Amino acid sequence: xxxxxxxxxxxxxxxxxxxxxxxxxxxxxxxxxxxxxxxxxxxxxxxxxxxxxxxxxxxxxxxxxxxxxxxxxxxxxxxxxxxxxxxxxxxxxxxxxxxxxxxxxxxxxxxxxxxxxxxxxxxxxxxxxxxxxxxxxxxxxxxxxxxxxxxxxxxxxxxxxxxxxxxxxxxxxxxxxxxxxxxxxxxxxxxxxxxxxxxxxxxxxxxxxxxxxxxxxxxxxxxxxxxxxxxxxxxxxxxxxxxxxxxxxxxxxxxxxxxxxxxxxxxxxxxxxxxxxxxxxxxxxxxxxxxxxxxxxxxxxxxxxxxxxxxxxxxxxxxxxxxxxxxxxxxxxxxxxxxxxxxxxxxxxxxxxxxxxxxxxxxx
Amino acid sequence: xxxxxxxxxxxxxxxxxxxxxxxxxxxxxxxxxxxxxxxxxxxxxxxxxxxxxxxxxxxxxxxxxxxxxxxxxxxxxxxxxxxxxxxxxxxxxxxxxxxxxxxxxxxxxxxxxxxxxxxxxxxxxxxxxxxxxxxxxxxxxxxxxxxxxxxxxxxxxxxxxxxxxxxxxxxxxxxxxxxxxxxxxxxxxxxxxxxxxxxxxxxxxxxxxxxxxxxxxxxxxxxxxxxxxxxxxxxxxxxxxxxxxxxxxxxxxxxxxxxxxxxxxxxxxxxxxxxxxxxxxxxxxxx
Ligand SMILES: Nc1ncnc2c1ncn2[C@@H]1O[C@H](COP(=O)(O)OP(=O)(O)OP(=O)(O)O)[C@@H](O)[C@H]1O
Ligand SMILES: [Mg+2]
Numbered sequence: 001x002x003x004x005x006x007x008x009x010x011x012x013x014x015x016x017x018x019x020x021x022x023x024x025x026x027x028x029x030x031x032x033x034x035x036x037x038x039x040x041x042x043x044x045x046x047x048x049x050x051x052x053x054x055x056x057x058x059x060x061x062x063x064x065x066x067x068x069x070x071x072x073x074x075x076x077x078x079x080x081x082x083x084x085x086x087x088x089x090x091x092x093x094x095x096x097x098x099x100x101x102x103x104x105x106x107x108x109x110x111x112x113x114x115x116x117x118x119x120x121x122x123x124x125x126x127x128x129x130x131x132x133x134x135x136x137x138x139x140x141x142x143x144x145x146x147x148x149x150x151x152x153x154x155x156x157x158x159x160x161x162x163x164x165x166x167x168x169x170x171x172x173x174x175x176x177x178x179x180x181x182x183x184x185x186x187x188x189x190x191x192x193x194x195x196x197x198x199x200x201x202x203x204x205x206x207x208x209x210x211x212x213x214x215x216x217x218x219x220x221x222x223x224x225x226x227x228x229x230x231x232x233x234x235x236x237x238x239x240x241x242x243x244x245x246x247x248x249x250x251x252x253x254x255x256x257x258x259x260x261x262x263x264x265x266x267x268x269x270x271x272x273x274x275x276x277x278x279x280x281x282x283x284x285x286x287x288x289x290x291x292x293x294x295x296x297x298x299x300x301x302x303x304x305x306x307x308x309x310x311x312x313x314x315x316x317x318x319x320x321x322x323x324x325x326x327x328x329x330x331x332x333x334x335x336x337x338x339x340x341x342x343x344x345x346x347x348x349x350x351x352x353x354x355x356x357x358x359x360x361x362x363x364x
Numbered sequence: 365x366x367x368x369x370x371x372x373x374x375x376x377x378x379x380x381x382x383x384x385x386x387x388x389x390x391x392x393x394x395x396x397x398x399x400x401x402x403x404x405x406x407x408x409x410x411x412x413x414x415x416x417x418x419x420x421x422x423x424x425x426x427x428x429x430x431x432x433x434x435x436x437x438x439x440x441x442x443x444x445x446x447x448x449x450x451x452x453x454x455x456x457x458x459x460x461x462x463x464x465x466x467x468x469x470x471x472x473x474x475x476x477x478x479x480x481x482x483x484x485x486x487x488x489x490x491x492x493x494x495x496x497x498x499x500x501x502x503x504x505x506x507x508x509x510x511x512x513x514x515x516x517x518x519x520x521x522x523x524x525x526x527x528x529x530x531x532x533x534x535x536x537x538x539x540x541x542x543x544x545x546x547x548x549x550x551x552x553x554x555x556x557x558x559x560x561x562x563x564x565x566x567x568x569x570x571x572x573x574x575x576x577x578x579x580x581x582x583x584x585x586x587x588x589x590x591x592x593x594x595x596x597x598x599x600x601x602x603x604x605x606x607x608x609x610x611x612x613x614x615x616x617x618x619x620x621x622x623x624x625x626x627x628x629x630x631x632x633x634x635x636x637x638x639x640x641x642x643x644x645x646x647x648x649x650x651x
Contacts, residue, residue: 252466252467253466253467255427255459256467257469258427258447261454261483264447274471
């Protein structure tokens with residue numbers, strides 16, 4: 001018996017290939033940071049998503065000062081802001097040098113529940129009232145964009161993950177069964193899949209959204225969006241898994257399991273689906289961006305998450321007018337985050353493809 | 365007492381159809397085969413590659429459905445049972461598959477593989493563990509391998525694991541489909557001896573399938589010869605080997621016999637650094 005020879009299993013070997021791809025590792029870290037900020041958004045951001053002050057409407061990003069008037073190093077601070085109107089009655093914000101607000105660690109602010117359980121009211125940083133801190137500017141209602149981007153990450157990023165999870169369970173189940181049973185079961189399930197794949201995703205999404213009442217509360221809308229996306233997304237996966245399942249069921253270990261009297265469901269779950277794992281992981285990574293963009297698109301059109309809740313899509317809806325983009329370009333920032341996330345998922349997905357299964361064939 | 369009887373089994377594969385779905389080309393994999401296997405009278409099935417041996421074995425296991433014919437397991441006609449009705453009967457008849465590299469799930473540890481085979485048994489976890497060890501020892505493997513994965517084993521070792529798995533359910537009949545064909549001759553010999561030994565210990569009967577008559581004649585008192593989907597000759601071992609009747613059997617026997625050599629092996633043995641000697645003309649051996 002060859003005791004010393006212990007070949008790397010596929011995932012260990014894949015890991016080695018993956019970490020050699022620096023760019024992908026970097027993107028993975030960025031994703032990790034984005035998800036961490038989403039989880040701790042309430043603590044990391046100085047304000048709650050709905051904390052507004054109309055006197056800061058479209059307030060530009062504030063300058064953080066490190067030196068005092070004498071030019072000596074000081075604790076970081078911002079000046080108070082005041083505004084006047086220009087000739088077309090637009091607000092011009094100016095720094096009011098008479099009053100400064102030091103940026104403090106752990107100031108008291110809006111109360112929240114950390115991780116959904118621990119009630120707390122301190123934030124990582126902020127300024128004491130009556131001052132306000134808008135690092136990345138404010139939106140039309142004077143809400144802090146920095147805070148809202150973090151809060152929006154919660155919705156935008158979680159929709160991708162949860163939506164993908166649901167559609168993958170569906171896709172694996174349907175694909176696994178269709179391939180394993182073959183015959184009529186396969187025929188019926190695949191025709192259903194094709195019906196979903198035939199309709200362009202975006203129209204299906206709009207149609208499904210239209211099929212539900214317009215006045216749902218935000219949590220319902222959130223769930224609805226997830227359900228809609230899962231509904232659209234499972235079909236293409238099911239088709240691929242079906243193909244793999246068809247070839248896997250011919251393996252002799254599947255026949256052996258059958259000969260031992262295992263139930264079909266058990267065989268599919270233990271001998272068929274685990275072997276489609278590396279394909280599934282790659283497909284998951286590469287399809288999450290679609291979900292994030294889909295949510296953004298729906299919310300941008302005003303069909304998704306509604307004000308005052310923040311998602312990256314509905315944050316961008318403020319940027320739909322050319323005037324607001326010209327006067328307040330910082331409201332485009334959420335778009336950058338969408339871009340960043342999508343790029344990162346794609347890079348990581350591609351790297352996983354190289355690492356796990358270069359030919360995307362059924363595993364051995 | 366008959367363990368397994370196959371009556372008039374037929375299985376034709378349609379490999380091509382015309383545009384109306386009518387069969388264009390049909391492979392007669394199994395063509396009207398009847399067999400009986402008596403308790404403790406292992407039957408060997410010999411036949412060339414592609415003659416339908418595996419198909420027949422899978423039909424006997426009810427892994428594929430025959431076109432026509434009856435399968436009688438322990439006196440009970442099982443040909444019409446559904447897969448679910450079949451499940452409790454499964455442990456009576458087990459199979460060792462042809463390809464040892466394909467018959468063990470690469471993601472399963474040996475323990476999990478064996479455990480799966482005993483899923484329907486009522487033993488406790490500790491009892492099962494004891495049984496795993498007993499089985500592994502019986503097939504000549506160390507019981508310490510339970511936590512390891514199939515890829516860590518050679519073909520012969522895997523085949524032993526597959527045999528242990530087949531025996532785990534305590535079957536009456538084990539179908540061995542080319543169980544030793546992919547092994548080298550010495551390992552083949554070991555596994556065959558082990559199978560003979562297991563037959564005594566566990567009281568199982570074998571349905572042993574092979575294209576190699578030499579292997580079969582060691583293990584099976586009865587031999588059936590299959591040719592192009594049909595059984596062309598069946599008899600007790602001695603009778604079949606001494607007086608083959610069907611031309612195909614005669615062919616098979618003469619092919620399995622000794623090789624004639626009419627040329628001398630050419631080897632410049634004098635210039636080799638090793639100590640070679642020439643025993644007879646053109647026959648060299650290292651000392
Ligand atoms: N699912 C199938 N569809 C079509 N033809 C098949 C199928 N399975 C087997 N056949 C054909 O049936 C014939 C018998 O195949 P089988 O596997 O039973 O042969 P075998 O005797 O086991 O051969 P070997 O010794 O090479 O294993 C072959 O010609 C094969 O091509
Ligand atoms: Mg075969």
